[in-house]
Amino acid sequence: MSRFSDANVATAEEIISRYPVKKSALIPLLHLSQEQNGHVTDDAMRHIAELTDTTPAEVKGTGSFYEMFKFHPVGTYMVNVCTNLSCQLLGGEELLDHAEKSLGVKAGGTTADGMFTLEDVECIAACTEAPCLQVNYRYRHRITTDEFDQMIADLRNGGLDDIPSHGTLAQIRQTIPDGMGAGIVPPEQAREEPVWLARNRADDVPGSVAGGDDGVGS
């Protein structure tokens, strides 16, 4: 079963509702499916296509462009070691070598127990804290080989609080309470000038606080 669960269908519909064009939700929904299943499955892509009025081919066409989407099973923990220049200068490649030996897989491989997938990745924006890595997109800065081994041991022995399983990105979602949103603005809808712009143009009056006779504001 890799279609969205009922709870995730509700989440997906809320995400879709924040875009003027449904297709814009493709990347967030692919993430959501990866959060549910650990990787992106064919059924999930079919379901996303249904929800966004696109075709499964379009979903895969978009998804396959992006490195974070995995179309085959990967480890519970994705260990991404940065080897770009700033990290290379301070031991990123040595850290990757150590990781390969320690986990017993080459970069790109998954350990036999399905716990870890190792990748060498491009710059992850922690350049002053080299060498750095991410596990399921949670950072570890200035990491030594000993610290690496300890981290792997901790993950094997029940995990670490700040690292969810692969696929889960932000654990806090944006929610817009009913009645609080300004509303999405679809492009095709012929639109008037926004009221605050029009008011200022018409009255030539600086408009700080609303009120006035237009009835908006509270």
Added chain:
Amino acid sequence: MPTHTYVPHAPGYVDNDGPKIVTSRFPHEDSYTLERSEATGGYDGLRAALAKKPSEVHDEVREATVLGRGGAGFPAGVKWGFMPPGKFPYYLVVNGDESEPGTYKDRLLMERDPHQLIEGCLITCYALGLAQCFLYVRGEMALAQERIAQALNDAYANGYVGKNILGTDFSVDITLTWGAGAYIVGEETALIESLEGNRGMPRLKPPYFPAAIGLYGQPTIVNNVETLANLPWLMLNGPSQYKTYGSDDSPGTRMVAVSGHLNRPGVYEIEQGVTTFRDLFYGDNFCQGIRDGHELKMFVPGGGSAPWFFPEQVDLPLEARPVGAAGSMLGSGAIMVMDETTDAVKAALRLVRFYARESCGKCTPCREGTTWEERVLQRILDGEGRPSDIDMLLDIADNISPGPYPNAAYPDEGLEAIPFPPKQTTICPLGPSSVAPITSTIRRFRHEYEAKITKRDSIPVTAAPVEGES
């Protein structure tokens, strides 16, 4: 207690005694909360903006010359003026897809002070009449996504975002959205493609820049996170105060990440056009020197896409015009420093490999060229290089970026600086960027290439040509 120290909860950020426009809340451990933000003037910049006419807000941004902090350095106020009048709706897309090699600032701004960014988005939407804002965060930055999601939820609950903001008739939604791992999506038209649910490939431009035809075919402003983070301060303090920092051409401050072989690598907020590379590398308030016992060999002044600089250039100020004239760019404020132990060919290969991996494949010179560059460099490094390989590299480079490529002056060889920017046969600058490490190192350290090709391994890697070598 020294006034310039690392801040543990903001990894890499150094709190020194310089002026602070965008990092003022970083020293607070809870800087990302609405409570801390409000207690330290959060959303006062929005209130100040709402007290002005939208056109006055735009005028102030134009007058302050807020330069784009994403890479190109184009003035935000001018970019804002490119939208065709009357073609509503207009959109705002915030570029938080920070992934240029060496760049580490937008992530800190998003993780440490999301409310400042949200406030900057709102000021922009108010000034230009933008109908909806999309805040696009790099996929790999899970914590930044969480912090912004929480900040938006709090901001909605307190009337800062959404319908009738702060009781006025100004209403706009901010939609948090995120990517999934593609460097090229940091290019503004590729970002728009990605936001439309497509593969992140850049659009052909000119003639139509996003300000004219952008998201869903509508006029769209795309601004970098740091650019927008400047606006709350600017609204509160005004353009003349803003211009007391920095130089006439490049007012204000900017964030730089200085990484590599330094005693104290870090992220600093500096004054543009005032601080020099020497100050940064050797200053006590900054990086405190090249790592002990070593000397500077070369540095990348503005992210992986920038042509490299050498010890002769350290006295340049961090300012767009002089750095451009000297043959490089400040780009995204990413400075990577290498000492004399660094193998120039290996370092160049690492950046070239990045561009080969990240090329989207749309333009042939880049798709094929970056891969060839990587393969030729790899075989040189592996000791399999051929004597013709150096010329071949330059030839491939010329197919991606024809003509003289921007380069620093090399006084010892009598070579003048070739000013930025490069020409390109591609839609976006990714392909031409791959040329920077190659031409920079061949021009300066050709002897290192030749030593590898002829397997004269006894020739040491040095900061200057060995006596008697060409």
